[in-house]
Amino acid sequence: MDAYEALYTTRAMRRLKQDPIPTSVQKKILDAAIRAPSGGNTQNWRFMLVDDPAVKAKLGPVYRGCMDVVWGTFYKARRDAADAAPKDPESIEFMKMYRSADHLAQHFEDVPLLLFAFCQFDTSGGSIFPAVWNAMLAARIEGVGSSLTSAFFMKVDEVKKILGVPEEGGWNFSCCVTFGYPTGKWGVAPRRPAHEVAFHNGWDKPLGFEIPAPLWKKG
Amino acid sequence: MDAYEALYTTRAMRRLKQDPIPTSVQKKILDAAIRAPSGGNTQNWRFMLVDDPAVKAKLGPVYRGCMDVVWGTFYKARRDAADAAPKDPESIEFMKMYRSADHLAQHFEDVPLLLFAFCQFDTSGGSIFPAVWNAMLAARIEGVGSSLTSAFFMKVDEVKKILGVPEEGGWNFSCCVTFGYPTGKWGVAPRRPAHEVAFHNGWDKPLGFEIPAPLWKKG
Numbered sequence: 001m002d003a004y005e006a007l008y009t010t011r012a013m014r015r016l017k018q019d020p021i022p023t024s025v026q027k028k029i030l031d032a033a034i035r036a037p038s039g040g041n042t043q044n045w046r047f048m049l050v051d052d053p054a055v056k057a058k059l060g061p062v063y064r065g066c067m068d069v070v071w072g073t074f075y076k077a078r079r080d081a082a083d084a085a086p087k088d089p090e091s092i093e094f095m096k097m098y099r100s101a102d103h104l105a106q107h108f109e110d111v112p113l114l115l116f117a118f119c120q121f122d123t124s125g126g127s128i129f130p131a132v133w134n135a136m137l138a139a140r141i142e143g144v145g146s147s148l149t150s151a152f153f154m155k156v157d158e159v160k161k162i163l164g165v166p167e168e169g170g171w172n173f174s175c176c177v178t179f180g181y182p183t184g185k186w187g188v189a190p191r192r193p194a195h196e197v198a199f200h201n202g203w204d205k206p207l208g209f210e211i212p213a214p215l216w217k218k219g
Numbered sequence: 220m221d222a223y224e225a226l227y228t229t230r231a232m233r234r235l236k237q238d239p240i241p242t243s244v245q246k247k248i249l250d251a252a253i254r255a256p257s258g259g260n261t262q263n264w265r266f267m268l269v270d271d272p273a274v275k276a277k278l279g280p281v282y283r284g285c286m287d288v289v290w291g292t293f294y295k296a297r298r299d300a301a302d303a304a305p306k307d308p309e310s311i312e313f314m315k316m317y318r319s320a321d322h323l324a325q326h327f328e329d330v331p332l333l334l335f336a337f338c339q340f341d342t343s344g345g346s347i348f349p350a351v352w353n354a355m356l357a358a359r360i361e362g363v364g365s366s367l368t369s370a371f372f373m374k375v376d377e378v379k380k381i382l383g384v385p386e387e388g389g390w391n392f393s394c395c396v397t398f399g400y401p402t403g404k405w406g407v408a409p410r411r412p413a414h415e416v417a418f419h420n421g422w423d424k425p426l427g428f429e430i431p432a433p434l435w436k437k438g
Binding site (some may be wrong): 001005006007011030040075097123125126133141145150152174187188189193196199209 | 223230256258262265266271294335347349351352366369384385409412413414415417419421424426435
């Protein structure tokens with residue numbers, strides 16, 4: 001696969017087939033993850049793959065509880081706005097994301113493969129999310145969809161207990177990634193163009209150029 | 220470029236030529252960055268490109284001051300260990316990283332292009348580092364070396380003042396990325412293999428497979 005195709009089409013895929021992820025693909029996902037940089041190359045990361053139905057059965061209800069908190073707090077204003085003006089483009093986009101994320105939550109136990117990422121001491125995320133994103137890009141190359149969720153933070157102590165994460169050692173939960181072959185199609189996700197979110201040599205100073213449309217397209 | 224080549228060979232490149240980064244390449248870097256996911260697709264990110272010598276002249280001394288703190292605290296034990304046993308493989312690896320990072324600090328004003336990333340409210344890093352890493356991968360595809368540094372955290376208020384980041388708005392500094400055409404060669408960085416840092420269905424439970432050597436090689 002062309003490198004730009006991976007960068008442009010790795011979008012959240014939350015509607016999944018139940019086919020398992022072959023070990024050969026799991027290897028590619030993990031081996032790509034560890035190629036990422038970490039502060040001082042300390043590689044203070046741990047990755048946990050979860051596919052045991054008994055473990056997923058414990059995680060599912062916790063995940064739905066976390067998502068209830070997420071929808072009721074962080075996204076409450078956007079949900080209310082979408083309810084109030086359902087035909088606004090922003091509302092439509094939000095509800096698409098909401099339904100997809102809710103589908104994932106309702107079927108959490110059916111996700112073929114979960115990856116939990118942990119990072120020791122790091123607090124910025126700079127030493128773990130490049131690795132996590134590499135894992136998701138490698139999955140994309142192999143035709144496997146993924147979705148990054150931080151929702152478990154809402155009940156992180158329960159999650160660490162289920163997964164057996166020791167209290168000592170300074171291991172922080174960073175995120176969970178869901179993996180599965182997608183039922184939908186790959187594509188470039190809609191985004192606010194770069195020139196609207198980027199500055200040049202000072203805050204609010206214009207970039208000096210525009211990028212009105214994605215620079216990569218399926219050829 | 221093959222997608223795996225990008226994932227495997229994007230390693231920190233801190234010895235740089237002074238050639239400027241063409242606008243066409245800057246566009247590719249930023250446009251790839253914004254393709255990354257963010258929590259709820261909120262895209263609460265801002266990116267600032269810096270290439271003005273006057274701004275870099277202010278940042279250079281601050282960066283070196285930050286690195287002094289970093290070496291004297293986080294990495295002090297490893298530096299002392301390297302001094303005590305300079306022929307240990309670990310010491311050799313550390314000193315390579317140290318000299319390269321110190322070279323960058325001493326020549327900070329000569330870095331052709333800097334990217335500062337900011338994220339609103341997010342504290343985990345999960346909504347900004349996939350974008351930052353996409354920027355670094357796109358640079359790699361274009362033959363541009365990069366290096367991610369969080370050192371500016373040590374004097375973040377000074378940095379935000381130099382860059383004009385407003386105090387209101389909840390914009391947190393996430394990291395700085397240095398960009399430039401490298402003097403050295405691209406390659407796969409040494410890493411601890413995945414099976415030593417990954418578990419299966421529970422903490423410390425063996426992965427069940429091994430990945431003794433990188434799964435991708437320059438063909």
